[in-house]
Amino acid sequence: MSTPGILAGIRVLTLEQVHSLPWGTSFLADLGAQVIRIESVDHLQDREAGPFPNNQRGEEWWNEGGNLAYYGTRNKQSLCLEVTTPKGKEVFLRLAKNSDVVTDNFRPGTMQRLGFDHASLAKINPRIITLSSTAYGHTGPWRRAGSRARTVDAACGMSFLTGYEGGPSQRASNNYMDHSTGNNVAYALLLAIYHRNRTGQGVRIDLAMQETGISCIGPAVLEAQRGITRPRVGCGHLWKSPHNVYPCRGTDRWIAISVWEDAQWTALQDVMNDPAWAADSRFQTTLGRWQHRRELDNLLGTWTATQDDRQLMRTLQERGICAGAILTAQDLVADPHMQGRHYMQEFENQAAPHIGTRVYAGRPFRMPGVNLTIRHVATLGQHNHEVLRDVAGLSNEEIEELAREGIISSTPKLGETAAESE
Amino acid sequence: MSGILSNLLVVELAAAPSGAFCAKLLADQGADCIKIxxxxxxxxxxxxxxxxxxxxxxxxxxxFLAFNTNKRGVTLDLAQAAGRQLLVRLVKEADVVIESFPPGVMERLAIGxxxxxxxNPRLVLVSITYFGEDGPYSxxxxxxxxAQALGxxxxxxxxxxxxxxxxTVLQQMEITAARNGAIAVMAALLHRxxxxxxxxxxxxxxxxxxxxPSGLIHPYSFTGRSPRRGGGDRNVMDGMHLPTRDGEVTLTTAGTGGRPMEVWAEFLQEPRLLDPKFASRQLRLExxxxxxxxxAPKLAQWNNLDLMRETMARGLVIGLVQSPDQVVNSPHLAERGYxxxxxxxxxxxxxxSGxxxxxxxxxxxxxxxxxxxLGEHNEEVYCGELGxxxxxxxxLRGAGVI
Structure with missing residues (x-):
C-alpha cells in the first residue's frame, strides 16, 4: 500500500516546453505534487513529438504520444490557457497567488514581459518559489541565445571530450543535457521546498543547462586550469586495458569488458583456454596491457567474435571479470534482471485507449512505500475546469466564457499540422 | 544565505564515484558531510x-578533487569492530548515510x-549500486x-x-545516478x-x-524498433561538428522560421546553399x-565568440564546441559567477564547477x-565531536582503525 504522496499539498504551475523542464517537474508529480502544466494551442510541438504507434499519428494524436506519458504530462494536470491574452494573464496570476511553485523555460525576459517574473509574483504571493530553466541563464552576454540539448552538450565542454580514440569531437547525446538539467530542476525545486518548510521563505532559482553540463565534467574543468589535456578515448580508459567494446557472434552484437587487476586478466586467459598470444609478456602487467592496448583489443576481439554476448557476460562475471553485454531496448524489455527488478512499467493510457499497453522505463531509484509509476497522463486541457474552479476560484459562467473566447481549449485548432521538428 | 542543507549531517561511505558525487551535491548545498x-x-x-x-x-x-568539495575527511577501517563502533556513533547523529558498496557488504558487516x-530510526540510507540491490545482476x-553497456x-x-x-566520458552514468540519488534523498527528507x-x-x-535518454524503451514499445546510435552522422545542419577559425561549432535549423537554407545562405553569404538539392532534411542527408x-569554408572565417554573438543577434541557434579551457575562461560564465x-x-x-x-x-x-x-579531519571529528x-x-591509529 502506498503512503500518500510526499509532496501532497504542494502546487506547481509550470509553463514548460520540450524536454528538460517537463522531465524535472515529472519527478515532483510522481511524488504527489499537484503539477499543473499550462499549455497553449499555439505550441503543441511536444504533443506532436510522439512517438506514436508504428509512427502513425492517430485521430487524437495530441493525447497519444509516448513522451507525454513518460514525462510530458505524466501524473500532471493540463490546463490549456492562452497566458499571453489579457484575460489569460489575469487567470494565470490568480492561479499563481494560490500556488507554491511557478516554473518556466521561456527565454529570459519573457516572464517579465508577461508580468510573471519572480518580483511580480512575490508581490501577490510572498512565499512563492520560482524556477526558470534556460540554456545559459538569466544574466550574462549569452542569456538570449537559443539552444538545443545538443548545442549545450557542445557549449559545456562535454562534446569536446567525447569521441572515438584519436577521432574528432562528437556530441555525447542528443538529450543527455535535457535529462541532467531536468534532474537538476527536480533537485533544486526540492531544495527550495525544504528551505521554505524551514524558513517560510520562497526563493528565485535561475537554472542553466550549460552550467549543469559543466558540473558533469568537473575533473576536466580542474585539468584545464593546469594545462592538462584529456584525450578522447572512446570506450577506452586512461590506464585500464582491456577496457573497451568487443564484437560478439551475430549482427551488431557486442560486449564491454573492463579489467583492472592481474587476477582478472589471468581469469580471462583461462576462460579463453590460454591462447598463446595472451601469454605474451607484454600483456602480463597493467601498464603493459595498456601500452599495447590496440593489439590486445584486436586479439581479444577476434576471440569474442566467436562468442554469444550474454553467455559470455555470464561466464566472465562468474569468474570475477567485469563485463556487460551491449543491450538494445528490445533486449532490455525481455532482460531477466529488469524483470527480476520489476523495472519496466507496462502502462495502458486510459486517455488514449486505442494505443493499448506500452512499456516504459521505470524510475532509476526506489523508495519503499512510495509509488513512482505513471498513474495517469493528462490530455490537452483535461483539467481546465477543475483547476480554474478550484485554484483560480472562477464560476462556471466565467469558465464557459473563457472557452467561448478561445482562451482555454481542449483540442488543437482546426487544421493544426506538425511544426518544425528537431 | 547560508546553505539550504546546513542543518544536515551526511556520512559518506562511498566506494564509487556515484556515491561521492551524490554526497558532494548535498555538501555543496551546505550539508556537513563527513567522508569516511x-x-x-x-x-x-x-x-x-x-x-x-x-x-x-x-x-x-x-x-577526487572535483567530486569531494565541501566535505570533511576521516579514515576508518570498517573491517574492524572498533571501526564499526565508531561508525555507529557517527550514524546516530546523521541524517543521511550514502554508500556504494556492492549489495550485501553492509549487511555482512552488521551495518546494514x-x-x-x-x-537511528530517522536515518535516510542511500545505497547506490551498479545494478540495484536485487535481481540476477545485483x-x-x-x-x-x-552500466552504459547493460543500460x-x-x-x-x-x-x-x-x-x-x-x-560518454567522465562517468556520466555514475553522475546521473548521483543526481537521481540526490532527488531521492530530498524526497525522503521531506517525507521524514x-x-x-x-x-x-x-x-x-x-x-x-x-x-x-528520452527515447529508449517506450519508442521501442511504440514502434517496434530499438533506437540505434548514429543520429548525428551526415547531419551537417543538425548534428555535425564543423571547424571555425579557432574551434568548432554545431549548427541547427532552429530559429530560421522553417526556411533554414534561405536564412543560413544569407548569413554565411553562400547562395549555393539555396540549391534545391539541399531543400529538405532528407536531401541534405543525401x-x-x-x-x-x-x-565549412565559410565557417572557417569566423572566430567562435564572434559567430556566437552574431548568430544570437539574428535569433539563430548554434552551439560552440568549447574545450574545457574555453569553458573555464568564458566571459559569459565569469559574468554569471559560475x-x-x-x-x-x-x-x-x-x-x-558550481x-x-x-x-x-x-x-x-x-x-x-x-x-x-586523507584523514585530514580525524582529530576534529573523533576527538572534537565524538569526544x-x-x-x-x-x-586507534596504532591499531589501524583510523
Missing amino acids: EPPGQGDLARREPPFIGGEPHPDRSTA YEALKQV NYLGDDLI GYLYAVTGSADRPPMG ETTGEGKHLDVSVMEAAIST NWEELRDLI FVELQHAEVGPLKY PGFLIDGANAMSALRAAPR IPLEDLGR
Missing part, C-alpha cells in the same frame, strides 16, 4: 589519473539498514562502461552508425519531516542509464558531403573547503 575512507589508500578515486602537477599523489587526483535503523561487477546507452546514443558502440521516519533508498546506475564542403574558487593545501587555488543554478541571483554553492586530504580522548585516538 579506508585507512592507507583511501578512496580509490585518489589513485585515478590525471594528477595536478603530473605525478601520482593521493591528494592531487582531479577526479536494519542495524542502522535500530540506532552481484555483478560494474563500472561506468558496463542500453552504448548501443543507442553516442557513437556512429557504421562504427562500434561508443559512449511529516512522518519522522527514515528510509532505505535503492539507486541503480544501470537504471540511470536506461531512463536517461547530399551531405557537398553541403559540408560549401559550409565558478567557485577554493584553496587546497596540496594543489593551491582552483576554480570549481551546481548549475543561482538562488536569488547568487551562486548557490557553498565555498567552505576543497576536497579533504574521544587524544590518547585513545593514538591507540
Whole structure:
C-alpha cells in the first residue's frame, strides 16, 4: 500500500516546453505534487513529438504520444490557457497567488514581459518559489541565445571530450543535457521546498543547462586550469586495458569488458583456454596491457567474435571479470534482471485507449512505500475546469466564457499540422 | 544565505564515484558531510589519473578533487569492530548515510539498514549500486562502461552508425545516478519531516542509464524498433561538428522560421546553399558531403565568440564546441559567477564547477573547503565531536582503525 504522496499539498504551475523542464517537474508529480502544466494551442510541438504507434499519428494524436506519458504530462494536470491574452494573464496570476511553485523555460525576459517574473509574483504571493530553466541563464552576454540539448552538450565542454580514440569531437547525446538539467530542476525545486518548510521563505532559482553540463565534467574543468589535456578515448580508459567494446557472434552484437587487476586478466586467459598470444609478456602487467592496448583489443576481439554476448557476460562475471553485454531496448524489455527488478512499467493510457499497453522505463531509484509509476497522463486541457474552479476560484459562467473566447481549449485548432521538428 | 542543507549531517561511505558525487551535491548545498575512507589508500578515486602537477599523489587526483568539495575527511577501517563502533556513533547523529558498496557488504558487516535503523530510526540510507540491490545482476561487477553497456546507452546514443558502440566520458552514468540519488534523498527528507521516519533508498546506475535518454524503451514499445546510435552522422545542419577559425561549432535549423537554407545562405553569404538539392532534411542527408564542403569554408572565417554573438543577434541557434579551457575562461560564465574558487593545501587555488543554478541571483554553492586530504579531519571529528580522548585516538591509529 502506498503512503500518500510526499509532496501532497504542494502546487506547481509550470509553463514548460520540450524536454528538460517537463522531465524535472515529472519527478515532483510522481511524488504527489499537484503539477499543473499550462499549455497553449499555439505550441503543441511536444504533443506532436510522439512517438506514436508504428509512427502513425492517430485521430487524437495530441493525447497519444509516448513522451507525454513518460514525462510530458505524466501524473500532471493540463490546463490549456492562452497566458499571453489579457484575460489569460489575469487567470494565470490568480492561479499563481494560490500556488507554491511557478516554473518556466521561456527565454529570459519573457516572464517579465508577461508580468510573471519572480518580483511580480512575490508581490501577490510572498512565499512563492520560482524556477526558470534556460540554456545559459538569466544574466550574462549569452542569456538570449537559443539552444538545443545538443548545442549545450557542445557549449559545456562535454562534446569536446567525447569521441572515438584519436577521432574528432562528437556530441555525447542528443538529450543527455535535457535529462541532467531536468534532474537538476527536480533537485533544486526540492531544495527550495525544504528551505521554505524551514524558513517560510520562497526563493528565485535561475537554472542553466550549460552550467549543469559543466558540473558533469568537473575533473576536466580542474585539468584545464593546469594545462592538462584529456584525450578522447572512446570506450577506452586512461590506464585500464582491456577496457573497451568487443564484437560478439551475430549482427551488431557486442560486449564491454573492463579489467583492472592481474587476477582478472589471468581469469580471462583461462576462460579463453590460454591462447598463446595472451601469454605474451607484454600483456602480463597493467601498464603493459595498456601500452599495447590496440593489439590486445584486436586479439581479444577476434576471440569474442566467436562468442554469444550474454553467455559470455555470464561466464566472465562468474569468474570475477567485469563485463556487460551491449543491450538494445528490445533486449532490455525481455532482460531477466529488469524483470527480476520489476523495472519496466507496462502502462495502458486510459486517455488514449486505442494505443493499448506500452512499456516504459521505470524510475532509476526506489523508495519503499512510495509509488513512482505513471498513474495517469493528462490530455490537452483535461483539467481546465477543475483547476480554474478550484485554484483560480472562477464560476462556471466565467469558465464557459473563457472557452467561448478561445482562451482555454481542449483540442488543437482546426487544421493544426506538425511544426518544425528537431 | 547560508546553505539550504546546513542543518544536515551526511556520512559518506562511498566506494564509487556515484556515491561521492551524490554526497558532494548535498555538501555543496551546505550539508556537513563527513567522508569516511579506508585507512592507507583511501578512496580509490585518489589513485585515478590525471594528477595536478603530473605525478601520482593521493591528494592531487582531479577526479577526487572535483567530486569531494565541501566535505570533511576521516579514515576508518570498517573491517574492524572498533571501526564499526565508531561508525555507529557517527550514524546516530546523521541524517543521511550514502554508500556504494556492492549489495550485501553492509549487511555482512552488521551495518546494514536494519542495524542502522535500530540506532537511528530517522536515518535516510542511500545505497547506490551498479545494478540495484536485487535481481540476477545485483552481484555483478560494474563500472561506468558496463552500466552504459547493460543500460542500453552504448548501443543507442553516442557513437556512429557504421562504427562500434561508443559512449560518454567522465562517468556520466555514475553522475546521473548521483543526481537521481540526490532527488531521492530530498524526497525522503521531506517525507521524514511529516512522518519522522527514515528510509532505505535503492539507486541503480544501470537504471540511470536506461531512463536517461528520452527515447529508449517506450519508442521501442511504440514502434517496434530499438533506437540505434548514429543520429548525428551526415547531419551537417543538425548534428555535425564543423571547424571555425579557432574551434568548432554545431549548427541547427532552429530559429530560421522553417526556411533554414534561405536564412543560413544569407548569413554565411553562400547562395549555393539555396540549391534545391539541399531543400529538405532528407536531401541534405543525401547530399551531405557537398553541403559540408560549401559550409565549412565559410565557417572557417569566423572566430567562435564572434559567430556566437552574431548568430544570437539574428535569433539563430548554434552551439560552440568549447574545450574545457574555453569553458573555464568564458566571459559569459565569469559574468554569471559560475565558478567557485577554493584553496587546497596540496594543489593551491582552483576554480570549481558550481551546481548549475543561482538562488536569488547568487551562486548557490557553498565555498567552505576543497576536497579533504586523507584523514585530514580525524582529530576534529573523533576527538572534537565524538569526544574521544587524544590518547585513545593514538591507540586507534596504532591499531589501524583510523
